[in-house]
Amino acid sequence: MNRQLALFAALALLPAMLGPLEAEARALVAPLCGGGAVSIPVAPDGPPGPVQGPCCAKGCHTGSSRKRLDRTQ
Known part of the structure; x- marks a missing residue:
């Protein structure tokens, strides 16, 4: 492979x-059809409501309801 082409490829991947x-x-x-624009302010604090911990993101599994692999073979 050409050395210049390899350098170009490496530089092209730099932003990624x-x-x-x-x-x-x-x-x-948001741009409007008439040529104007509408500015919608974004709250920096995030969505309203109580702060929730990471427990709501995990799945609920008990040890008895999941299938077990047969590793006796």
Whole structure:
């Protein structure tokens, strides 16, 4: 493979390795058909309501209801 082509390929993958840069969104801007725009403010605190812990994200499994693998073979 050509050395310049390999360098170009490595440089092309650099943004994918770094990921998106962090940006703080303060408002959503929606363009209108007439040429104007509407700005919708975004609350920095997140959705309203009580703070929930990570327990709501996990599945509920008991040890007796799941199938067990037969490892005696």
